[in-house]
Amino acid sequence: MTITGNLSTMPAYYQDAYLSELTTAIREFRKDDRGIWYVFDDTIFYPRGGGQNSDTGFINGCRVSDVRKTSDKVWHLLDKQIVNPVQMRLDWESRYANMQQHTGQHIISSVCAKQFDWQTVSVHLGRTETLIELECGTIDENSLQQVENYSNELVRSAEPVSAIFVKREELQKYNLRREIKVTDEMVRLISIGEADITGCGGTHVKNTAEVGIIKLIDYEKIRNHIRLKALVGNAAYRYFEALHRQVQSAIRSLSCGIEDIADNISSLLEEQKSLKRQLKDIKTRWLNLLSENLQADADRIVILTDRMETADAIQLSAHWVKTKQRPCFLIFPGEKQNQFVFRLPEKDQRDLREVLKKLSEEFSFRGGGDKKLVQGIIGSREPDEAFRRNISDLLQKQGF
Numbered sequence: 001m002t003i004t005g006n007l008s009t010m011p012a013y014y015q016d017a018y019l020s021e022l023t024t025a026i027r028e029f030r031k032d033d034r035g036i037w038y039v040f041d042d043t044i045f046y047p048r049g050g051g052q053n054s055d056t057g058f059i060n061g062c063r064v065s066d067v068r069k070t071s072d073k074v075w076h077l078l079d080k081q082i083v084n085p086v087q088m089r090l091d092w093e094s095r096y097a098n099m100q101q102h103t104g105q106h107i108i109s110s111v112c113a114k115q116f117d118w119q120t121v122s123v124h125l126g127r128t129e130t131l132i133e134l135e136c137g138t139i140d141e142n143s144l145q146q147v148e149n150y151s152n153e154l155v156r157s158a159e160p161v162s163a164i165f166v167k168r169e170e171l172q173k174y175n176l177r178r179e180i181k182v183t184d185e186m187v188r189l190i191s192i193g194e195a196d197i198t199g200c201g202g203t204h205v206k207n208t209a210e211v212g213i214i215k216l217i218d219y220e221k222i223r224n225h226i227r228l229k230a231l232v233g234n235a236a237y238r239y240f241e242a243l244h245r246q247v248q249s250a251i252r253s254l255s256c257g258i259e260d261i262a263d264n265i266s267s268l269l270e271e272q273k274s275l276k277r278q279l280k281d282i283k284t285r286w287l288n289l290l291s292e293n294l295q296a297d298a299d300r301i302v303i304l305t306d307r308m309e310t311a312d313a314i315q316l317s318a319h320w321v322k323t324k325q326r327p328c329f330l331i332f333p334g335e336k337q338n339q340f341v342f343r344l345p346e347k348d349q350r351d352l353r354e355v356l357k358k359l360s361e362e363f364s365f366r367g368g369g370d371k372k373l374v375q376g377i378i379g380s381r382e383p384d385e386a387f388r389r390n391i392s393d394l395l396q397k398q399g400f
Contacts, residue, residue: 012042013045013055014163014188018206020092020095022044023085025084025085026038026041026082027039027040035065035078036078036079036080037076038076039074039075039076040074040076043076043088044090046095047075050201051122052101052102052125052203053127054066055091055094058089059082060086062078062079062082063078063079064078065079093234095203097127097235098125098203099203099205100210100233101130101235102202102204103192103204103205103210104155104233105123105125107151107196108228109123110154110177111147112147113178115146118135118136118226119135120132120135121134121225129229133228134225134226134228135225137225139226144219144228147228152214154208155208155209155211155212155213157193157195159192159194161190161206163204165186165189166189168180168184168186168187174189174197178199190204193208212233213232213236214230214232215236216229217231287319290316291320294320301395301400302391303331304384310341310375313330313332316328316341317342317343321343327344328343329342331383331388334377337377339378340367340375341373341375343372344371344372344373350399351371352372353371354398355374356369358394359391359394363379363390365378365379
């Protein structure tokens with residue numbers, strides 16, 4: 001966002017980013033389906049723009065849910081009507097997080113430009129995460145760590161951060177990090193000591209030390225660029241707090257030191273893979289044995305079984321039809337409802353989807369599948385021997 005005009009005519013949020021309360025008056029308002037939008041004689045609320053979210057807070061006790069700038073007017077969205085005098089109060093925690101984050105973004109972008117010649121293409125300052133898209137085709141973990149280290153060195157150097165307004169024709173006097181393309185008469189610049197100066201209309205801290213800390217947590221390729229994901233200031237501290245809790249929990253669970261967590265987890269994952277393979281082998285043997293021992297009457301193919309998972313029932317039915325070359329209709333208790341699996345041998349040309357329609361009409365079966373295999377759940381009725389006979393009778397009428 002580029003700002004035009006003299007400093008004396010700027011809104012309060014440009015003159016003093018640390019101002020958290022202000023008394024002013026209503027200039028105009030309009031209504032829409034979101035609420036009531038107000039323009040005031042002055043404001044401490046920063047409007048959405050330049051990749052930065054708008055401020056939040058209260059005006060005469062009403063929550064400010066959005067702030068936008070059009071031309072020379074700053075519109076504030078409230079859900080209720082208010083009257084003069086107007087008392088503004090910022091959500092200071094949110095404002096200060098924005099100030100830390102925006103200053104941190106300038107630091108990261110400056111380091112990327114000066115140390116690696118990676119120019120910033122776009123930025124998005126979220127409520128917690130900072131996203132910076134760089135004109136860079138590839139990146140590696142070593143370079144990422146260097147960016148973080150250089151950035152935190154600049155934070156610790158406690159460089160002053162200041163805003164200045166200059167005429168456009170004077171811009172050539174400054175070693176700007178990026179070109180300013182707008183043609184406004186006055187341009188707002190943000191300088192970080194001797195380290196960086198660039199056009200910006202956002203809110204910033206007064207000293208880089210206030211940023212606290214910068215942590216780069218991830219990156220991804222996007223549009224032939226690299227997008228960094230960073231946590232700045234209080235957001236980074238909350239991340240470290242959460243990380244510490246998780247690490248301490250892992251140390252207690254694994255009974256090891258912090259340096260051994262990764263190796264212990266790798267060992268556990270390998271052991272889990274081995275156990276899964278063993279379990280799969282044992283389960284296959286058990287299902288095959290169960291298939292051999294299950295009995296179906298000569299004129300009926302419906303079998304009631306004990307509780308099992310649907311995947312196991314499907315595997316059991318597959319072994320049944322392969323070895324016996326007969327249809328298999330399994331009814332078994334599931335986790336919440338009674339379920340069924342109905343399978344035909346490959347050589348059987350009938351279509352089970354037609355049979356499922358009849359079962360749905362007669363017994364409230366619900367499910368789906370293909371010609372050779374259907375599965376689903378049974379209605380509220382508890383399956384017993386009488387229910388099995390009823391199913392068998394219907395299947396006999398269908399030619400089974």
